[in-house]
Amino acid sequence: MDKNLETICIHGGWEPKKGEPQMLPIYQSTTFRYETSDQMARLFDLKDEGYFYTRLANPTNDAVAKKINALEGGVGCVLTSSGQAANFYAVFNICQAGDHFITSNTIYGGTFNLFGVTMNKLGTECTFVDPEWDDARIEKEFRPNTKCFFGETISNPGGNIFDIERFAKMAHKHGVPLIVDNTFATPINCRPFEWGCDIVTHSTTKYMDGHATQVGGCVVDSGNFDWEKYADKYPGLCTPDESYHGLTYTKAFGNKAYTTKLVSQLMRDLGSIPAPQNSFLLNLGLETLHLRMPRHCENALAVAEWLEKNPKVGWVNYAGLKSNKYYPLAQKYMPNGTCGVIAFGLKGTREDAIKFMDNLDFISIVTHVADARTCVLHPASHTHRQMSDEQLREAGVAPDLVRLSVGIENVNDIIADLQQAMDKM
Numbered sequence: 001m002d003k004n005l006e007t008i009c010i011h012g013g014w015e016p017k018k019g020e021p022q023m024l025p026i027y028q029s030t031t032f033r034y035e036t037s038d039q040m041a042r043l044f045d046l047k048d049e050g051y052f053y054t055r056l057a058n059p060t061n062d063a064v065a066k067k068i069n070a071l072e073g074g075v076g077c078v079l080t081s082s083g084q085a086a087n088f089y090a091v092f093n094i095c096q097a098g099d100h101f102i103t104s105n106t107i108y109g110g111t112f113n114l115f116g117v118t119m120n121k122l123g124t125e126c127t128f129v130d131p132e133w134d135d136a137r138i139e140k141e142f143r144p145n146t147k148c149f150f151g152e153t154i155s156n157p158g159g160n161i162f163d164i165e166r167f168a169k170m171a172h173k174h175g176v177p178l179i180v181d182n183t184f185a186t187p188i189n190c191r192p193f194e195w196g197c198d199i200v201t202h203s204t205t206k207y208m209d210g211h212a213t214q215v216g217g218c219v220v221d222s223g224n225f226d227w228e229k230y231a232d233k234y235p236g237l238c239t240p241d242e243s244y245h246g247l248t249y250t251k252a253f254g255n256k257a258y259t260t261k262l263v264s265q266l267m268r269d270l271g272s273i274p275a276p277q278n279s280f281l282l283n284l285g286l287e288t289l290h291l292r293m294p295r296h297c298e299n300a301l302a303v304a305e306w307l308e309k310n311p312k313v314g315w316v317n318y319a320g321l322k323s324n325k326y327y328p329l330a331q332k333y334m335p336n337g338t339c340g341v342i343a344f345g346l347k348g349t350r351e352d353a354i355k356f357m358d359n360l361d362f363i364s365i366v367t368h369v370a371d372a373r374t375c376v377l378h379p380a381s382h383t384h385r386q387m388s389d390e391q392l393r394e395a396g397v398a399p400d401l402v403r404l405s406v407g408i409e410n411v412n413d414i415i416a417d418l419q420q421a422m423d424k425m
């Protein structure tokens with residue numbers, strides 16, 4: 001029976017039978033026991049399914065992966081130890097030394113660096129495009145060795161909305177999959193596969209966990225991209241893998257080829273698996289995701305409307321605001337709300353922004369975003385503090401940009417805290 005998202009949040013992935021624990025157990029074990037040597041051999045040949053070593057699979061991790069897979073509507077999901085690992089694996093699984101890929105330039109700073117600097121050292125090349133450019137200008141960037149296109153449903157920290165359907169069509173026209181980082185929207189507000197996206201990634205550290213207790217990530221495959229149609233472009237999936245007895249992933253695993261390769265090569269060799277304890281905590285968070293997201297959105301909209309009317313505020317970027325240039329796209333992809341993260345600028349200098357933040361009461365200054373507690377970050381004073389105002393603007397970060405992650409406290413208290421901090425500026 002197909003369940004609704006709210007029910008999947010609670011019951012997905014773990015369905016205990018008679019006498020089994022009602023709550024997902026933490027399988028805190030590196031390894032799993034077998035009775036004959038042949039049983040173990042068949043696992044290593046990928047002929048039987050079963051647990052043998054937690055780097056490759058663990059029952060707690062698997063249950064949580066299954067839940068997220070069901071929420072996104074995929075055919076397979078792999079948990080990773082961070083969102084960074086998820087985005088790296090998602091691309092590197094199909095894009096190796098000598099290959100090229102394209103990404104939106106309004107993406108998370110960590111991903112920007114991963115794609116533009118660290119992966120270059122492994123021999124891939126990445127082109128950054130502005131999603132605001134017209135189709136012809138972006139399409140010029142596709143090359144014969146281009147392997148995928150990447151974007152974020154809602155960009156961190158800017159809050160821009162990615163036109164998933166437009167870029168899915170463009171990617172497919174050029175015979176490559178679209179990968180979307182759906183961290184800020186979560187499947188409660190947007191399911192990118194419904195718009196033609198092929199692979200979804202998450203930093204589960206954010207709303208999915210929702211309580212700032214663990215760092216994690218995941219990669220979900222829709223199973224829709226036809227690798228065999230472009231077999232020359234994706235030899236890793238469509239030709240025999242010598243490190244697995246000459247097995248060909250697309251032939252042996254059908255629409256599970258991409259995730260099976262990701263586990264049996266990248267997880268095997270690079271090993272960014274989450275601890276079962278962390279997956280347990282993530283699962284607790286997921287059980288209330290459908291309750292928290294609407295409240296984050298409701299609170300953030302009220303705060304954004306209040307900021308917009310405030311004489312001390314220079315500008316506000318929140319796609320839920322009718323005045324926002326991304327409002328139409330937000331309505332198309334996320335009619336029930338986008339997320340709790342607002343970007344805004346205070347009139348005045350960097351020092352004024354610092355004074356404002358120092359005056360906050362329960363709203364805390366943290367690097368984190370997207371959890372139950374309202375928090376702020378000022379990139380110019382924190383993550384990007386070595387840069388001059390000019391360098392900041394070049395990097396697409398306004399010197400006065402304050403990232404406000406609106407939590408699920410009472411919204412009147414959130415606004416009162418912002419008000420008293422502004423009064424003291």
Ligand SMILES: *Cc1c(COP(=O)(O)O)cnc(C)c1O
Pocket residue numbers: 082083084085087108110111152156181183184202203204205206215216217
């Ligand atoms: C935080 C974040 C990441 C990185 O995730 P970590 O879990 O911190 O490694 C990637 N993408 C987006 C959109 C993020 O917000």
